[in-house]
Amino acid sequence: MSRATLFDKVWDLHTVGTLASGQTQLFIGLHLIHEVTSPQAFAMLRERSLGVLYPGRTVATVDHIVPTQSQQRPFADTLAEQMIRALEDNCAEFGIRFYNIGSGSQGIVHVIAPEQGLTQPGMTIACGDSHTATHGAFGAIAFGIGTSQVRDVLATQTLALDKLKVRRIEMNGSLCPGVFAKDVILHIIRKLGVKAGVGYAYEFAGSTFEAMNMEERMTVCNMAIEGGARCGYINPDAVTYAYLKGRDFAPQGADWERAVAWWENLRSDPDAQYDDTIHFDAAEIAPTVTWGITPGQGIAVDETVPWPEELPGEDRPLAEEAYRYMDLAPGVPIVGTKVDVCFIGSCTNGRLSDLREAAKLARGRHVAPGVKAFVVPGSERVKQQAEAEGLHAVFLEAGFEWREPGCSMCLAMNPDRLEGRQLSASSSNRNFKGRQGSARGRTLLMSPAMVVAAAVQGHITDVRTLLEATP
Numbered sequence: 458m459s460r461a462t463l464f465d466k467v468w469d470l471h472t473v474g475t476l477a478s479g480q481t482q483l484f485i486g487l488h489l490i491h492e493v494t495s496p497q498a499f500a501m502l503r504e505r506s507l508g509v510l511y512p513g514r515t516v517a518t519v520d521h522i523v524p525t526q527s528q529q530r531p532f533a534d535t536l537a538e539q540m541i542r543a544l545e546d547n548c549a550e551f552g553i554r555f556y557n558i559g560s561g562s563q564g565i566v567h568v569i570a571p572e573q574g575l576t577q578p579g580m581t582i583a584c585g586d587s588h589t590a591t592h593g594a595f596g597a598i599a600f601g602i603g604t605s606q607v608r609d610v611l612a613t614q615t616l617a618l619d620k621l622k623v624r625r626i627e628m629n630g631s632l633c634p635g636v637f638a639k640d641v642i643l644h645i646i647r648k649l650g651v652k653a654g655v656g657y658a659y660e661f662a663g664s665t666f667e668a669m670n671m672e673e674r675m676t677v678c679n680m681a682i683e684g685g686a687r688c689g690y691i692n693p694d695a696v697t698y699a700y701l702k703g704r705d706f707a708p709q710g711a712d713w714e715r716a717v718a719w720w721e722n723l724r725s726d727p728d729a730q731y732d733d734t735i736h737f738d739a740a741e742i743a744p745t746v747t748w749g750i751t752p753g754q755g756i757a758v759d760e761t762v763p764w765p766e767e768l769p770g771e772d773r774p775l776a777e778e779a780y781r782y783m784d785l786a787p788g789v790p791i792v793g794t795k796v797d798v799c800f801i802g803s804c805t806n807g808r809l810s811d812l813r814e815a816a817k818l819a820r821g822r823h824v825a826p827g828v829k830a831f832v833v834p835g836s837e838r839v840k841q842q843a844e845a846e847g848l849h850a851v852f853l854e855a856g857f858e859w860r861e862p863g864c865s866m867c868l869a870m871n872p873d874r875l876e877g878r879q880l881s882a883s884s885s886n887r888n889f890k891g892r893q894g895s896a897r898g899r900t901l902l903m904s905p906a907m908v909v910a911a912a913v914q915g916h917i918t919d920v921r922t923l924l925e926a927t928p
């Protein structure tokens with residue numbers, strides 16, 4: 458198998474057969490489920506009197522609907538209570554491992570699987586959730602699926618799929634101070650657009666990604682879908698293996714050596730054929746922030762909101778819609794935009810290294826008057842580790858709230874919501890209209906460090922100006 462990409466190799470190794478439709482029947486190694494997209498799938502199984510074929514290959518957690526303040530049961534929200542009950546019942550009935558609240562391992566699905574070593578190189582991973590590409594950071598082929606496909610995986614452990622093309626996104630060089638993995642992916646999406654990846658898997662390659670730790674790689678792969686790519690991945694390397702070694706579900710002893718040799722074998726060949734290759738230079742990336750209503754409407758923090766004439770013709774109608782919705786005028790600097798709410802968390806930036814970066818900047822500073830700022834760890838383990846390091850104390854002292862793990866205000870299927878026209882500085886991945894709970898609420902996406910900068914200044918701030926003053 459020379460001249461093959463990791464994507465090709467993993468796809469071929471998991472191909473059960475070709476269906477009459479021409480689609481591939483693909484075996485799914487790991488299936489992750491949460492409370493939002495699974496109940497109907499289980500209902501469909503029951504309707505057809507089907508069971509779960511390999512219950513050991515499905516792992517469940519609860520994340521979207523969990524309150525991040527009082528988690529006392531029954532939840533105040535009866536719909537949320539019903540959803541968690543349904544998951545509890547389904548997992549009990551079908552013998553599926555469930556990381557429930559208080560288990561010590563609950564959290565956002567894309568945070569908990571990697572931290573337990575469930576996510577491994579060369580796997581096929583599916584989840585009824587569009588940000589499943591996060592797991593591609595390990596060199597897995599991981600993608601989001603719909604509820605009827607969740608049913609298919611439960612019943613057959615396979616999916617009927619069309620093979621994707623592969624685009625290599627090569628970035629080389631070091632990131633400038635104040636520039637993080639989040640800025641890298643916001644920059645890529647800004648340059649390529651939110652639809653460019655449709656029909657593609659994105660392979661992120663080059664020295665910039667090689668220099669990233671696993672959590673940074675997850676941040677990048679997490680947002681592949683925001684660039685239209687259903688799946689994004691990075692070839693596994695020594696960084697991947699060092700992260701995985703010793704985790705709960707990682708291979709042990711002699712199996713470990715065998716696994717590493719196998720994973721190495723799955724890396725894209727040096728002369729692999731790609732359907733497309735795009736080059737970026739890391740040095741050209743500045744702290745990046747979105748000004749509009751898609752993750753592609755981003756600018757460097759020291760730029761002004763773009764004029765329609767500066768944008769390609771096809772992007773102008775959406776820009777007009779965004780000026781109106783966001784109440785931001787073209788030509789105006791984004792720095793200085795007043796913020797109401799500052800949110801650090803989500804499957805993009807709710808991991809320990811994100812909280813460490815944020816705490817570094819928050820230390821010795823205070824949230825500006827009138828700003829509500831809160832930190833939501835991505836999982837119970839992240840919370841526990843952060844507390845062991847004293848990060849929670851740094852945040853609390855700086856005037857941030859310190860919450861229980863969950864998706865929280867990333868999409869506001871829980872009590873954490875914007876109100877009215879509030880504007881949020883958010884470390885999450887989507888800035889769609891109404892995304893954070895209020896039909897007219899506004900979201901600016903940025904790195905956790907930029908969220909802290911906004912929180913302490915009360916307005917969008919170039920994090921580099923604070924870094925210079927950070928001891």
Ligand SMILES: CC(C)[C@H](C(=O)O)[C@@H](O)C(=O)O
Binds near residue numbers: 493494587588868
């Ligand atoms: C609720 C879920 C299906 C949804 C997704 O697919 O991504 C959510 O996680 C999101 O981020 O919008």
Ligand code: SF4
Binds near residue numbers: 520521566586868
């Ligand atoms: S944190 Fe946000 S993006 Fe991630 S799974 Fe939850 S709702 Fe979706």
